[in-house]
Amino acid sequence: MTNTLIGIFGGTFDPIHKGHLACARYVLEHCQLNSVRLMPCHLPPHRATPGVSSAERAKMVQLAIAGEPKMQLESLELNRQAPSYTVDSLLTLKQQHPRQPLAFIIGMDSLQYFKKWHRWQDILQLAHLIVCRRPGYSAEQGDAPALLKEYSGNLQQLTTQEAGVILLLNNPDFAESATFVRQQLPLNTEIQAMLTPAVMQYIRQQRLYGC
Numbered sequence: 001m002t003n004t005l006i007g008i009f010g011g012t013f014d015p016i017h018k019g020h021l022a023c024a025r026y027v028l029e030h031c032q033l034n035s036v037r038l039m040p041c042h043l044p045p046h047r048a049t050p051g052v053s054s055a056e057r058a059k060m061v062q063l064a065i066a067g068e069p070k071m072q073l074e075s076l077e078l079n080r081q082a083p084s085y086t087v088d089s090l091l092t093l094k095q096q097h098p099r100q101p102l103a104f105i106i107g108m109d110s111l112q113y114f115k116k117w118h119r120w121q122d123i124l125q126l127a128h129l130i131v132c133r134r135p136g137y138s139a140e141q142g143d144a145p146a147l148l149k150e151y152s153g154n155l156q157q158l159t160t161q162e163a164g165v166i167l168l169l170n171n172p173d174f175a176e177s178a179t180f181v182r183q184q185l186p187l188n189t190e191i192q193a194m195l196t197p198a199v200m201q202y203i204r205q206q207r208l209y210g211c
């Protein structure tokens, strides 16, 4: 199979920060993708419903990627009135693009509990996983070692196989975290540097996160 990979970066993006953008850029540069679709979830299944609406989170994604020609907003989860299970979104994308392999992008924190994701085996039947390292989260913890032992592969396999390969990247540390941003934003203006100016402006205009 020589078809171009479709990169999908799912997240709560509450809010989108420079760490997300750095991951997407790194994947674009190192995994020979034409584009990465950033897919904000509507109702995250693994955590409390965010205080900021999915429409607002999607708007921030749009603002953050405005100057990134290879990044797009993927809005398919926004209108689904059910928990935003990744497997359902990948099924939809696979129907839309049956001939192209899908690569779902996650950070190491997500890989550590990936076996708790709804129908995780089906996710690996539908897509590859591209994993960005993340400071504070080792590949030796949680579900990561067993998953890497069974599914780990190289870049070439992402295009020669249809799904089921986990590619662990060697990206530098991207320190940003949305939890930290949410906690610190009202207290510490230096945290603003973790966001793009357009996202920060939107947060102020809409008075999000206690700003």
Ligand code: ATP
Binding pocket: 010, 011, 012, 013, 014, 019, 020, 023, 105, 106, 107, 108, 109, 110, 132, 133, 134, 135, 174, 175, 176, 177, 178, 179, 180
């Ligand atoms: P929160 O702190 O609210 O959990 P987050 O910063 O992890 O948020 P999410 O929107 O939940 O952001 O993340 C979407 C995806 O991006 C996840 O798979 C997460 O692991 C990954 N990710 C987020 N920030 C980083 C980072 N700094 N380095 C590597 N991966 C990251």
